[in-house]
Amino acid sequence: MPLYRQALEMMGPQPGLLYDLAVAQFFTGEFEAAESNLDRMLATAPQAGHALYLRSTLRRQTPARNHVDELKQRIAAGLGRPDWDAAAWYALAKELEDLGDHAAAFDAVDAGARLRRQSLDCDIRAECEAQAQIRAAYGREAMAAPARGHVGEGPIFIVGMPRTGTTLVERMLVQGGSVKSAGEPLDLGNLIGAHAREALKAHPGLTAAEASLHIDFEALGREYVRGVAEAAGAERFIDKMPANYMYCGLIRKALPDARIIHLQRDPLDSCHAVYKTLFFSAWHFSYDLDELARYYVAYRQTMAHWHEVMPGAILDVRYEDLVRDPDGQARRILEWCGLPWDPETRYGEAPARVAFTTASAAQVREPVHARSVGGARRHRARLEPVARRLAEAGIAVD
Known part of the structure; x- marks a missing residue:
């Protein structure tokens, strides 16, 4: 951050610099x-919806200190760009929820989600089909076939849907000081894509998932570890990219010493948490309730498949257990990873001086709560399209 401050001294309070610093x-x-710098930015760039949203997430808003009226005025006047209008609606939703006005908060999420979805290209059928192809390729026979992977002290993967406690588990793991976090790197998915494309040249009649069975798993694992370990500054690291759940079978082959931790959460709570979050460059399915439900079903099918074809290779951790018994769950997770558990450490509290580069960076610094x-x-009626789609797929919703 000293570089940002030096740039501000040289160039003055440029909105872009203030936002990046925040x-x-x-x-x-x-x-x-961060809030002070966002206020400075908004004084010169009042229509910057992304800054409004970030500001709303920095703390829990209170009746004495919030931006609800300001946000309503900005939305009524228009921010000039659909994505900034959407961000302002999400900011309003966050602040209204903090203040306990849950019905109005859901209205604001709906408005923001409609705007956001209009600007995105999302083919939910193709996304679900891609997961089905992975499941078909990595069946029992494929997983039983011998493969030479990259051996050594393996990385720790935290996978699942977003907003299910993945950052909380990351926090617990780094508290012991034996492992560092690499955040949410794109390396694994990018490398799989690159290696699969090369394999498709030799096997053009296969799906990408089928072609990935012909890649050099040892080379893939070695290349992945080298790049991410260097970025993390540690030989053993955490990869907290939730979408890596799709690649559990390939992780098993390329990195046989890796540990995989899968976060689970109540289905309706999980979908609602995703729906009310503004993801600027990921999870495009999250802005339409039916698309969200269809993706959630595909995710559940994929995780059930991995448990079937590689039993005992994945540790499931329930969000509800995590927040009700953080110390007990921390011990279970650390032991699974072969890391020391310290009975003196309070795993329900955030460690100081650690960066968390996710949308939940503010919440994860609070004491664990339920x-x-x-x-x-409280939104059961409005989430009925989700509940119905899940029930049709055999996923119980209380």
Whole structure:
């Protein structure tokens, strides 16, 4: 961050620099400083919806200190760009929820989601079909076939849907000091894609998933570890990219010493948490309730498949257990990873001086709480399209 401050001294309070500095401060827990810089930015760039949204996430809003009226005025006047209008709606939703006006918060999410979805190209059928092809390729026979992977002290993968406690588990793992986090790198998916494309040249009649069975798993694993370990600054690291759940079978072959931790959460709570979050460059299915439900079904089918074809290779951790018994679950997770558990450490509290580069960077610095458990039930009627789609797929919704 000293570089940002030097740039501000040289160039003055440029909106882009102020925003980038605020993002860095958000990730490192300097929330008051981040809010101050966002206020400075918004004074010169009042229509910057992304700054409005980030500001809303820095802390829990209170009746005495919030931006609800300001946000309503900005939305009524228009911000000039659909994506900024959408971000303002999400900011309003976050602040209204903090204040306990849950019905109005859901209205605001709906408005923002409609705007956001209009600007995105998302083919949910293709996304679900891609997962079906992975499941078909990595069946029992394929997983039983011998493969030489990259051996050595393996990385720790935290996978699942977003907003299910993945950052909380990351926090617990880094508290012991034996492992560092690489954040949410794109390396694994990018490398799989590159190697699969090469394999398709030799096997043009296969699907990409089928072609990936012909790649050099040892080379893939070695290349992945070298790149991510260097970025993380540690030989053993955490990869917290949730979407890596799709690649559990390939991880098993390329990195046989890796540990995979899968976060689970109540289905309706999980979908609601995703729906009310603005993801600027990922999870495009999350802005339409039916598309979200269809993706969730595909995810559940994929994880059930991995448990079937590679039993005992994945540790399931329930979000509800995590927030109700953080110390007990921390011990279970650390032992699974072969890391020391310290009975003196309070795993329900965030460590100081650690950066968390995700949308939950503010929440994860709070003491562990169970406030959001069952929160979707207050919106049960409005989440009926999700509940119906899940029930049709055999996923129980209370």
